[in-house]
Amino acid sequence: MMKRYLHTVLAAGCVSLLMLASCKKDETKLVADPANAKGGTLAASASTLVLTKATETTTAVTFTVTQPSFGYPAAPTNTLQLDVSGDNFAAPKEVVLAAKAGSVVYTGLDFNALALSLNMKTGVAAPMQVRVKSQISTAVAPVYSNVVTVTVTPYPLISYVYVPGAYQGWNPATADSLKSATGNGVYTGIINFVGTDLTYKITTAKNWNTAYGDAGSGAVSTTASSNLTAPAVGNTQLVLDENKNTLTMKAYQISIIGDGALGWDAGDDIDMTFNNGTQTWSGTATLKASGSIKFRLNHAWDTSYGGANGVASTTAGNIAIPADGKYLVTFSEATLTYTLTKQ
Missing domain, CATH: 2.60.40.3620 (Immunoglobulin-like)
Known part of the structure; x- marks a missing residue:
């Protein structure tokens, strides 16, 4: 009788163990694999863009994007990065793309604005580099797509x-x-x-x-x-x-000062006139070849410009006067250039 009872207990225990074994389930964790993460791919519909006002409402370029891989299904934030060639994306313009967007389309007007925001010169063909940065969180390093180069000629948008x-x-x-x-x-x-x-x-x-x-x-x-x-x-x-x-x-007042004009002392400034259309300062002054001049802001030395050969700089020396006489003097802070035209 005892033997039979033990057999029954052992059988029940085995059943319990089998039930425990069958009920246990390993937990599956989805973990990013940064070492094997890969950026998506980027392609452009055109490699050369000559942008004009006449075509500003038409499609200029379409960028096609494939999603990156972080080792498991994720919803990354994809950001289009644009920079001038040679800057190596040190301070790119960034455009966050819509979630899971497979492409982004730019009209001539919009892409021209991007080119101008990168200080690309109007009327000059120059390479622009474009890539996609993908990131799932600040704790995981971003990955990048291939770099696409597009040669862009912007136009003035004033x-x-x-x-x-x-x-x-x-x-x-x-x-x-x-x-x-x-x-x-x-x-x-x-x-x-x-x-x-x-x-x-x-x-x-x-x-x-x-x-x-x-x-x-x-x-x-x-x-x-x-x-x-x-x-x-x-x-x-x-x-x-x-x-x-x-x-x-x-x-904001730019003036001419120096011993090539009235002198270097306070009160010797010759104020110039600003033209908002050309973004240049101009003024007439009687100048002397025995001296030199500079341009300065607000009658103070906090900001001043010297120069040579028509090129101005805050680090350059005084501007030489070629000959005695009355001159039309122009200066542009925007282009850092100046002219001395004898009258």
């Missing part, structure tokens, strides 16, 4: 806003302008405010249909009724950012 105010009779049709060289919504210019009334507004055209007023704390709005006010009489640099609806203002 837009303007206007600054009517008391300084010129509140007439938008004749008001000076602020300029956006790339059409990116950021407008810069220098306005010479005169008189005792320094109020003004900024219009998007040479009329009063749409005008920016003062919304307070450096903000502007097309619904604000209050006028904007310059900080002081004289040349003032205005920077309007339509993307952020902000406006910054600061005094």
